[in-house]
Amino acid sequence: MSAGQTSSQGSMSARGPGARPRSVAVIGAGVSGLAAAWYVKQALPDATVTVFEGSPRLGGKLALGEVGGVQVDLGAESILNRRPEAVDLARAVGLADDIVHPATASASVWSRGELVPMPKGHLMGVPGDPGVLAGLLSPAGLRRAEAGPALPSRSVLRVQAETDDIAVGAYVAETFGREVVDRLVEPLLGGVYAGHADEISLRAAVPALVPAYESGEPLDEAVSKILAAQSAAANPKPVFAGVRGGVGRFPAALTESCESAGVTIRRETMVRGLTRTADGWRLVSGPVPAPSAHEADAVIVAVPGAPASRLLKDVAPVAAADLAGIEYASVALATFVFDDASLPAGSGFLVPPADGRFIKASTFSSVKWSWLAESGKTVVRASVGRHRETADLHQEDADLAASALADLRIALGAPDALGEPVDWHVQRWGGGLPQYAVGHVARVERIRSAVAAQPGLAVCGAAYDGVGIAACVASALRAAREISAGPA
Ligand SMILES: Cc1cc2nc3c(=O)[nH]c(=O)nc-3n(C[C@H](O)[C@H](O)[C@H](O)COP(=O)(O)OP(=O)(O)OC[C@H]3O[C@@H](n4cnc5c(N)ncnc54)[C@H](O)[C@@H]3O)c2cc1C
Known part of the structure; x- marks a missing residue:
């Protein structure tokens, strides 16, 4: 498109109140944006769907490469299989025969110079029975874990009443002692967020433990019940899935499926402005001296916190401020x-x-x-x-x-x-x-309600309800449903 040109899709003036969008723009072609485009196109086959991706490559943090003649994942390499959205979508876009599961579920902790088998019987490092940590903790650490909390948890934890949330590390340390956090919770949370247990939110990262946090139920009892319910589940699914040839094939399969359904994907098109029009949205991309505009009835913003904040600063400033605060x-x-x-x-x-x-x-x-x-x-x-x-x-x-x-x-x-x-x-x-810091869930609620106040606008991606691929795909499905239903 030449400088200053505007493309407009869907006859917006013909839309009445409550109409479904005829044109949808998705900003960002990581797994979240591609999944959102796919779901929108399924729900609204006649709509014009355009995905804008700033980089030449699609897939975001899912990427394949070749090392030593072997095709490998250079980013994410496994998908949580316990929730259905991502694996179901991978099947739907042609990868059904290539869904695989890890050959082994056992892992170790490299602790104090030894490869110690990963203890079993814990939830994100929080044990049901602290005795399972015997091989990992020092004798003093194990005694402290087995002694349990010195005070009823809640009396200590209420110091965080302002957000009614607490860092996972603080909660577990108070109950089982610091060593459980240092030796198990920290590396496990680090494996997901590359973050710090003393900053990551319990509500966001381990929501299964929130009822215990709220009720004051002893943590070991709560974890034991959760683990018992999991093992009682009939035919439990493998926890993780992969894709033969690499999880990086997933965005490629999504792209192919989207394009064959008629979705347009525009690579190397960084969107740098988003404004409201009389009855829709205008996206601005391209260099400042030669901008390109695109109009659509609805927009899904599927980019990380900082670019999402920049895009939303004029149209949803409250959401933009909260997004800017996600590290x-x-x-x-x-x-x-x-x-x-x-x-x-x-x-x-x-x-x-x-x-x-x-x-x-x-x-x-x-x-x-x-x-x-x-x-x-x-x-x-x-x-x-x-x-x-x-x-x-x-x-x-x-x-x-x-x-x-x-x-x-x-x-x-x-x-x-x-x-x-x-x-x-x-x-x-x-x-x-x-980083899902303490208060993240409340932050996301504020973002979502500010975004929901703008008809035809939705957000999805790793910044919101989970950093994993499965949670990203679930957030894409949610955004696509919000958009496809049309203005409330
Ligand atoms: C090293 C690593 C390993 C991981 N391993 C796993 C794993 O094994 N399993 C798992 O479930 N999860 C894993 N994750 C997490 C998961 O991969 C990511 O959270 C997820 O892929 C994020 O997807 P997304 O689409 O939300 O964002 P991204 O992948 O960040 O995609 C956003 C896209 O938007 C584009 N963009 C940004 N701004 C603009 C703009 N203004 N205009 C147009 N385009 C724009 C970007 O170029 C990018 O392509 C891992 C993450 C990392 C970093």
């Missing part, structure tokens, strides 16, 4: 491919930050995913970086990879463990993971 952690993933290295059993290990190691976690990818084992190579990846801890990320790629590999070798117990990789790759994810 993000930057991380890097180092992937190593070996001809034939021997690895311990299990899918990998987490690392308690208290031990001061360089890496935060490692996945033995070719042990975890049998499709990768079929390559005949050994594939291992390690993650580096945590919220506000970026010093390690300032290293050059080669130095970062060397430091990660050195840590992996120490974890595996020998300076020559693994041998030399045939290839390696460092993928950086600046601003990769939103």
Whole structure:
């Protein structure tokens, strides 16, 4: 489109109150935006749906690459299977025959120099019976965990009454002692958010424990009940799913399905302005001296907090202010491919930050995913970086990879463990993971209600109700339903 040109889709003037949109624009083509476009097109087959993606590549934090001749995920690599949305959508876009599950569910914690088997019988590190932590905690730490809270939890926890929320770390430390947080809760939460247990919200990150928090029910009893209910469930599903060839195939399959249904996807089109028109929305993209405008009846904003805040600053300032307050952690993933290295059993290990190691976690990818084992190579990846801890990320790629590999070798117990990789790759994810700080759920409620006050506007993505792919897809479905129903 030439400079200053406007494209307009759908005859907006013909729409009456309560009409369904005839044209929908989706901003952002990560898994959330692509899923939102797909759901909108399913609900409104006659609508014109256009996705705007700033970068040349689609998929956001889902990305495939080739390392040592093997196709690997360079970003997200597994999908929560316990909730249906993402796996169902992957099936619907043609990946049904390629949905796989990890070959092993066991993992370890690299704690105090040992690879300790991950305890069983806990919920995000919160034990039903503290005795299960015997191999991981020091004798003093275990005694403290078994002693339980010194005071009824609620009396201490009410200090956070302002938000009626509490950091997971504070809640668990008060009940079971600091060591349970340092050795288990912290690395587990770190694996999801690359964040800090003392800042991450209980309501947002472990909502299953909120009833205990609210009622004052002892935490170990609450966790025991939840775990018993889970194990009593008939034919429990595997917790995680993957895609043969990599989860990075999911956005590609979504793109193909969207495009064959008639969705237009515009790559390298960064949207930098969003305004209301008389009966719809105008998006502005392109360079400042040569802007391009696009009009649509409805818009779904499917980008991270900071760009969402910039886009919404004029149309939903309250939401924009809250979005600007969501902090993000930057991380890097180092992937190593070996001809034939021997690895311990299990899918990998987490690392308690208290031990001061360089890496935060490692996945033995070719042990975890049998499709990768079929390559005949050994594939291992390690993650580096945590919220506000970026010093390690300032290293050059080669130095970062060397430091990660050195840590992996120490974890595996020998300076020559693994041998030399045939290839390696460092993928950086600046601003990769939103931090669900204490009060996040209330923040998201404020954002959603400010957005809902604008007819034909919806938001979705990792900033809201869960950072995982499954939660992102669920938020996309919700946004698509809000838009497809038309103005209230
Ligand atoms: C290293 C890493 C590993 C992870 N591993 C897992 C995992 O194994 N399992 C799991 O479930 N989750 C995992 N996650 C989390 C999950 O991958 C992400 O939360 C999710 O993919 C986010 O998707 P999204 O579409 O909401 O956002 P993004 O993937 O961030 O996509 C947003 C898109 O919007 C585009 N954009 C931004 N601004 C604009 C604009 N103004 N105009 C147009 N386009 C714009 C961006 O270029 C991007 O393509 C991982 C995350 C990271 C960083």
